[in-house]
Amino acid sequence: MDIIDGTMPPGAPLVQEQIAAKYGVSRTPVRDALVQIAADGLATAVPGQGYVVNELTDHDVHNVYEVRQALEVLAATQACGLHTPRQLVRLKSLIDEYETVDHSDAEELFRLGTAFHSALVEPSPNEYLLKLLEGVWAHPVNRRISRTLDYTPEQQATVASDHRRILDALGRNDAGAMVQILAACFHIRGEA
Template sequence: MRELGKSPRDTRPLPVRVYEELRDLIVSGELAADAQLIQEQVAESLGVSRTPVRDALNRLAHEGLVTWLPGRGYLVNPLTPKDVTEVYQVRRILETEAARLACGRHDAVSLARLDNLIDQMTARDADDTAAMFDLNHQFHRALVQPCDNELLLKMLDTLWDHPVNRRITRSYLHTAGSAQAMVDEHRELVAAAAAADEERLVALTAEHLLSGYDEAARDVGAPA
């Protein structure tokens, strides 16, 4: 853990920095399942008081990343097949509808942006899962951006930013060959969008989501 109390260039509120540090350590796997987090020890490691640590741990517990056990502090929860299934089911409903609404509205600029994002993914080191996660998010956001439904886009953004989804996607990206498979499927999605083929775009979106989440589910023990 980094000493956040000694980061004068980071102007974000300390509670936000503590939360995001612990969240990212769990998402990346640096804090593995069943790792014990005790407020006093975490506060000392981060160089902060116990208050922002307590608030961060409570938030992580609410989001399902940790569980508080009396007398033991907080334990990092394992990623479960149920976690994967729940996120997949919600995202499939939202994103296939957004793709349907966006189809036929992609102009040359939006298609060029999608191609550029794919090129960035291809050039990026596949082991840099944090960067690949961000590029993947940008691609999917750009693909459905023309849907012209701000509430739907905000709901998808919230789902993407949910720590459990971050954890699932990062888990999938660690699988051998997953980055290349993702890029190949993205190219097919762009081709369908360019052709304004609604049926194909929606079907490819559903298949793409299923392949990713199903791989992540198998990695933790069961199909999605």
């Protein structure tokens, strides 16, 4: 979590013994965690020195959102026309709540944004696709990107407006318009 929330900045050393002492655990679970952190792309092993926290590059952000866009557009297209009235109300309430959050609360904006996108694709009949999306949303790099975003009130309002436009298209069963809005969100800001 320290890497994801920025407590441990890029370039910070991740020394097994120091981490074990800090958290009061043995070296074995720390070693396993460091291997997983490296596999997730959050750190790099430096021979003889341990690990170092990776920089979050524009390339990383592009790659994550390229995958998210492709999967979300497919799932949202499949889901269009299948939302119940209750699901549509839930989407609206998530947008309403998103608008009330302080623009500097990146963690809450991330949670609500993810909840909106999850509810958007929920009716998709492709369970494998939905599981893949859950993995992308929960991936540490995606979570790290989302927590490093520095929204202005205007950007927060734009996201909420885009989500309202998506909801409006869903209400009309207009998959084409919904996909166009969703895709434009990814192209404009690198996220939706």
